[in-house]
Amino acid sequence: MRYIAPPRDSVAPEVFARWPLYGWREYAAWMQSTYWPSIDELNAVRPTGQRERFVAQTLELLNDGLHYEQRIAERGEIATREANWHDLFNAMAWLRYPMLKRALNVRQMADIAVMGPRERSRAQYALTHFDEAGVIVTLRDRSLLDLWNEHDWYGLFWRERTAWMDGRATVQVFGHALLEHALTPGKLLVGKALACMASDDEGDAVAACAQGIEAGRLLCDPLELRPLPLAGLPGWHPESDMETFHLHTPCYQPRRDGRAYPASLLL
Known part of the structure; x- marks a missing residue:
């Protein structure tokens, strides 16, 4: 069954004081405030020199014909849904571990070049x-x-x-x-x-x-x-x-x- 995250205003406060979320407490304001951080706020704290940036995942963006990984590799654009827990945590991972994220993207792109954007290799499953x-x-x-x-x-x-x-x-x-x-x-x-x-x-x-x-x-x-x-x-x-x-x-x-x-x- 697909996991559905609780609404922001109904998350139990104690989860942020327990691992693993406690280990990401430098982003406590983004996780615990009453408002969602904006795309601009996410981009404002990128590591110095990081090429990749967060962009709002709009219908127009999705109609560009590119795979999610292709946007990152070719345009440095990380499609990000606003007011969404999954994509907020993905952004946090990019901010803390850009080297790992970039390595995954390089490998995904290598297999997309061979398999195409619709088929997936065993390596791609492992990477995901x-x-x-x-x-x-x-x-x-x-x-x-x-x-x-x-x-x-x-x-x-x-x-x-x-x-x-x-x-x-x-x-x-x-x-x-x-x-x-x-x-x-x-x-x-x-x-x-x-x-x-x-x-x-x-x-x-x-x-x-x-x-x-x-x-x-x-x-x-x-x-x-x-x-x-x-x-x-x-x-x-x-x-x-x-x-x-x-x-x-x-x-x-x-x-x-x-x-x-x-x-x-x-x-």
Whole structure:
């Protein structure tokens, strides 16, 4: 069933004080004010030198005959629906992670050139899944990856609960649909993750993932993406601080027979 975001004036205030939306609090005014930010307001805070800009998605724009990704690549125009949660969060992702967004666009355009604008490759599905629900997880403890590989969610999120608070495991939410779904209190969020392994604090996971995506080393198939039940992270769900949640929550799915994941990206 397609998710329908709640109206702006009916969003529960507590969702903005809980992850993942709390992690985007620099945009709190856009999320929590009584008014929607304008296209001009979005453009006013673009990173210095960013070519891409937000444009209102009007009927006239849609009649230009271009694919959404083509407008970005050829004209630097990000079609944006005004007064729309999904597109607001997409704009926020462009503002925080322009390198990742640009890498996805480069890859989408490469496949559109081969497949045409109506057909989609497995790589395009992977790129879209990451764009909508992507997270980047950086680990500094190999045992955590072993638990994740086996879908040992109790071990990963309860026995190793402190790992998600002491820096051995960090999560960066990229997918704008995840942020939209977080508007519903108590929703069991599951991200589609790229895993990175770091030996120190020097590695830049976002830059490494963007480079890997643009070069075609990452996101060639949807099965590369690992499910990560974000609801299990400390503070991400109202009940995640209770052991019983990690024993019975339906978002903890077992690993399917034969399911394997690619090696983590080394930073």
